[in-house]
Amino acid sequence: MKKYLVLLNQTISQFAAFRLKILVSIFWSFVTPLAILMAIKGATPNSDINYQSLISYYLIISLLSPFLRSSIDEYMSEIAASGEVNNFFLKPISFYKWHLVRDVSERIIVLGLLLPIFFLFASIITHLHSLENSTILLFILSLPVCFLLSFNLSFLVGLLSFWVDDMWAVSNIKVVSIMLLGGIIFPYSFFPSAIKNVLFYTPFPYVVSLPARIINKEVNMSEFAIAFLWIIVLTVVSQKLFKKAVRNYGFTAN
Amino acid sequence: MKRYLKIYLISDKAYILKNFQARLGLLLQLTGSLCFLFMHLFSYSLFLNKFKLPTWSTSEAWIFLATFEIYVYSCFHFLNRGIRYTVRDINRGTLDIILAKPVNSRFLSFWRGGSINNLAAITTAIITLIYILFRHQILPHPINILLYIIFLATNVWLLHCLSIFFVVPNFYSGNLKESETGVFAFQEIYKYPTQTYDKAGSIMNIITIPFSLLVTIPASIILSKSIPTNYWIIYLTILIILSVFSNITWKKGLRNYTSAS
Numbered sequence: 001m002k003k004y005l006v007l008l009n010q011t012i013s014q015f016a017a018f019r020l021k022i023l024v025s026i027f028w029s030f031v032t033p034l035a036i037l038m039a040i041k042g043a044t045p046n047s048d049i050n051y052q053s054l055i056s057y058y059l060i061i062s063l064l065s066p067f068l069r070s071s072i073d074e075y076m077s078e079i080a081a082s083g084e085v086n087n088f089f090l091k092p093i094s095f096y097k098w099h100l101v102r103d104v105s106e107r108i109i110v111l112g113l114l115l116p117i118f119f120l121f122a123s124i125i126t127h128l129h130s131l132e133n134s135t136i137l138l139f140i141l142s143l144p145v146c147f148l149l150s151f152n153l154s155f156l157v158g159l160l161s162f163w164v165d166d167m168w169a170v171s172n173i174k175v176v177s178i179m180l181l182g183g184i185i186f187p188y189s190f191f192p193s194a195i196k197n198v199l200f201y202t203p204f205p206y207v208v209s210l211p212a213r214i215i216n217k218e219v220n221m222s223e224f225a226i227a228f229l230w231i232i233v234l235t236v237v238s239q240k241l242f243k244k245a246v247r248n249y250g251f252t253a254n
Numbered sequence: 255m256k257r258y259l260k261i262y263l264i265s266d267k268a269y270i271l272k273n274f275q276a277r278l279g280l281l282l283q284l285t286g287s288l289c290f291l292f293m294h295l296f297s298y299s300l301f302l303n304k305f306k307l308p309t310w311s312t313s314e315a316w317i318f319l320a321t322f323e324i325y326v327y328s329c330f331h332f333l334n335r336g337i338r339y340t341v342r343d344i345n346r347g348t349l350d351i352i353l354a355k356p357v358n359s360r361f362l363s364f365w366r367g368g369s370i371n372n373l374a375a376i377t378t379a380i381i382t383l384i385y386i387l388f389r390h391q392i393l394p395h396p397i398n399i400l401l402y403i404i405f406l407a408t409n410v411w412l413l414h415c416l417s418i419f420f421v422v423p424n425f426y427s428g429n430l431k432e433s434e435t436g437v438f439a440f441q442e443i444y445k446y447p448t449q450t451y452d453k454a455g456s457i458m459n460i461i462t463i464p465f466s467l468l469v470t471i472p473a474s475i476i477l478s479k480s481i482p483t484n485y486w487i488i489y490l491t492i493l494i495i496l497s498v499f500s501n502i503t504w505k506k507g508l509r510n511y512t513s514a515s
Contacts, residue, residue: 024432032442038462039446042454043305166279169286169371176289180297190300 003093004101011105022066022110026117029065033058036185053216056125057187060212063118065184067110068143068208070150072103073174076158077167085162085249095242096155103151135214142211145227150207152234153178159238162245183209188218203230258361265367280370287330287371291323291378294445309449313390314477320386321473322445323379325406329413329438331368331376337417338434339366344424347513360504364414387476394476405472412468412493413437415500422507444469448485464492 015022037058041051076099079085088095131139157174161167179185181204188196188205199205205213206227213219298319307315340363343349352362387394394402420436443465451462467489474481 018429020427021430021432024430024436028432028435028439031439034458035440035442035446035462038454038456038458039301039450040305041456042446042450042452043301043307045305047304049304164279164282166283169279169282169284172286173289176293180293185293185297186300190304 004097007093007098007101008105011102012108015106015109019109019113022106022113026066026110026113030062032179032185033062054187057212057216059121059125060215061184061209063114063121064143064146064211065208067107067114068146068150068211069178070103070147070154071171072099072151073154073158073161073167073171075099075102076155077161077171080161080249081165081167089246096239099155099158100151103154107147131215135217138219139211139214142214142224145224145231146207146210148231149203149227149234150178152231152238153203153207156234156238156241159241159245162249177204178207181205182207183213188213201226203227203234206230258357261357261362262365262367265365268367270368270370270373283369283371284374287327287375288378291327291375294319294323294326298445307447307450308453309479310447313386313392314473314479315447316386317383317390317392317477318447318469318473319445320379320383321402321406321476322469324376324383325409325444325469325472326441327372327375327379328406328410331372332410333364333414333417333437334372335368336364336366337421337437340364340421341424341431341434344421344511345429349511350513353508353511359508360418360501364417392477394478398475398478402472402476405475408493409468409472412496415496418500418504418507422503425507425510440465447473464488467492 037055040049040054088098153174157170158167160170164170181199181202183205187209188199191199200223206223210219210223210227298315302312302315306312307318310318340349343352343363349363353359355362386392417437420433424430424433440461443462444467446466448463448466448470451459451466454462456462463485467485470485471481471489473479
């Protein structure tokens with residue numbers, strides 16, 4: 001445990017050195033939701049649209065997206081391509097836990113940068129002032145659930161870099177799936193009910209949009225159970241795949 | 255001009271042939287690229303189910319989306335590799351190789367050929383556009399088609415000019431990997447016509463209107479829709495400003511470049 005705490009401390013300092021980089025990625029996460037909000041505001045709705053709840057939904061999504069969306073697959077593909085992965089096979093440290101600690105430390109830095117923006121928004125959006133304590137508690141509880149799900153999904157995708165040389169396409173598919181099916185581009189109220197019903201059994205609704213839906217009171221407890229189930233499934237699958245990946249791994253320096 | 259075209263076509267052909275050699279990679283890249291195309295199509299249909307765009311009928315909105323797809327993938331095809339490799343070269347200190355060559359450094363840095371997956375996506379988007387035009391019996395005049403292509407090409411140039419402002423900070427700060435994707439991060443903005451943002455009337459229009467014109471102008475041309483004079487003024491102003499200042503910014507950035515690593 002101690003070695004992971006040391007690692008956490010080290011990687012926090014490492015990420016803290018790249019604050020500007022993280023700030024830029026936070027800024028990017030606001031562009032898409034804000035553009036959609038502007039388009040929605042300018043377009044004529046065919047049916048009743050609650051514009052206030054859409055604003056709070058998109059603002060929470062923009063804030064949570066850089067905090068919850070893990071991009072550990074990109075890092076894994078980098079170290080697999082460069083051969084740095086070799087170092088892990090010699091060290092008495094778990095590959096999975098090492099990446100989890102690394103991702104957690106990045107989240108800590110992101111959280112530190114996001115908190116002032118979050119409080120600013122919370123003071124602006126009146127919709128958030130009347131939240132019940134149970135909703136706030138559920139919101140807070142949902143954050144680690146979403147993060148673990150996002151991390152495990154990314155870790156699983158990252159393991160493919162042991163087989164595939166150029167990973168951007170696989171990462172693209174992951175990003176598109178999370179953006180479209182995860183409710184980042186449009187909330188689930190925009191989806192046809194048939195698609196929506198199927199989607200709730202997939203991991204995507206629990207990666208980023210779960211906390212925003214908790215705030216809008218659109219979540220029932222069974223969704224938490226599905227999210228937990230997906231965390232267990234993805235963790236088990238990634239552990240098994242990792243063993244196969246190591247057997248398959250080969251690196252020739254160029 | 256002929257010389258530059260030859261250089262570009264050589265690198266373009268080389269990358270495309272390389273794509274064909276790695277078949278599994280090609281298959282994955284095609285899937286990854288078409289996945290984004292599908293995402294735009296699906297999300298747009300979700301949007302059009304719920305909303306009507308001001309001054310754009312549903313069929314016109316689909317032509318707008320096809321234009322958006324052609325434009326976005328053209329930008330990816332022509333600009334993406336150049337931006338990524340230039341950022342990498344600046345940070346690694348390997349830009350010297352380009353600077354030593356007797357060809358314009360900006361051209362060699364940013365125009366480094368495309369890839370087959372983006373070409374496939376452009377082709378799919380063109381087929382979609384032709385299908386929608388025929389389905390709604392819209393037959394554009396040949397001059398409109400020519401102007402459509404000219405404006406799409408001009409707008410790819412505009413995005414290239416804008417990308418310089420994202421890449422140049424690497425000369426000063428170093429390792430700004432996020433600058434690679436910066437210019438493409440705004441693509442959701444030009445997925446909706448300028449009139450929509452105009453009607454929304456927000457302070458954000460300072461950003462949304464100029465960006466949305468990149469697709470609104472060619473899409474309006476192919477549909478023979480009138481474009482308000484104020485949109486033309488904004489467009490031409492941005493075209494001049496970006497073309498002039500991107501060159502100055504690039505040259506200033508180059509003066510700050512050191513290859514020490």
